[in-house]
Amino acid sequence: QVQLVQSGAEVKKPGASVKVSCKASGYTFTSSDIYWVRQATGQGLEWMGWMNPSSGNTDYAQRFQGRVTMTRDTSINTAYMELSSLTSEDTAVYYCARAAQRDKLDYWGQGTLVTVSS
Amino acid sequence: QSVLTQPPSVSAAPGQKVTISCSGSSSNIGDNYVSWYQQLPGTAPKLLIYENDKRPSGIPDRFSGSKSGTSATLGITGLQTGDEADYYCGTWDTSLSAGGVFGGGTKLTVL
Secondary structure (H helix, E strand, O other): OOEEEEOOOEEEOOOOOEEEEEEEEOOOHHHOEEEEEEEOOOOOEEEEEEEOOOOOOEEEOHHHOOOEEEEEEHHHOEEEEEEOOOOHHHOEEEEEEEEEEOOEEEEEOOOEEEEEOO | OOOEEOOOEEEEOOOOOEEEEEEOOOOOHHHOOOEEEEEOOOOOOEEEEEOOOEOOOOOOOOEEEEEEOOEEEEEEOOOOHHHOEEEEEEEEEOOOOOEEEEEOOEEEEEO
């Protein structure tokens, strides 16, 4: 069965960076894009960008340009999302999701809580 | 402020029907497929509808989707207490700041 398992919760200080991993299993990792979506506490979903695990091509939401980097390691079927220059407004749960097609995020990771606090 | 507009909350009694609207523009809903996600408390979102009106395997036909122009609607019939959740619409936006966009979410209460 398809699974996306994310890394554990993180606590970071303002100005630091965080790198969240998303390990895929149960399907061919390079066959579907990986999207990253975040959700602040009590708020809605926010699209951050996507990565093609086969080519490594990425596309980031404008508001995260210059601060986010999405990468992958195909040898271990894992995608990564790194966000830098963290502020308290980046405190949120970060999700990875498999995109069977652009409008079809059919499998989601369990989420990773990132807390930014001094 | 979300790009797509949803009502903050809707409610209905068990067994009844409810609809949730999602309003956008020509650069997003008007030009792209719409999907819907259900998020139960404390869990990750779950895909309910894609390509405006298609259900993934395992999603009961109590859930339906439709799209007209720059708006989309999620319908749920035969409401159950287990349907209490937040529901989000999503699509792609092909404007200058292209990318994925979501609605602000709608909290469904089954009275």
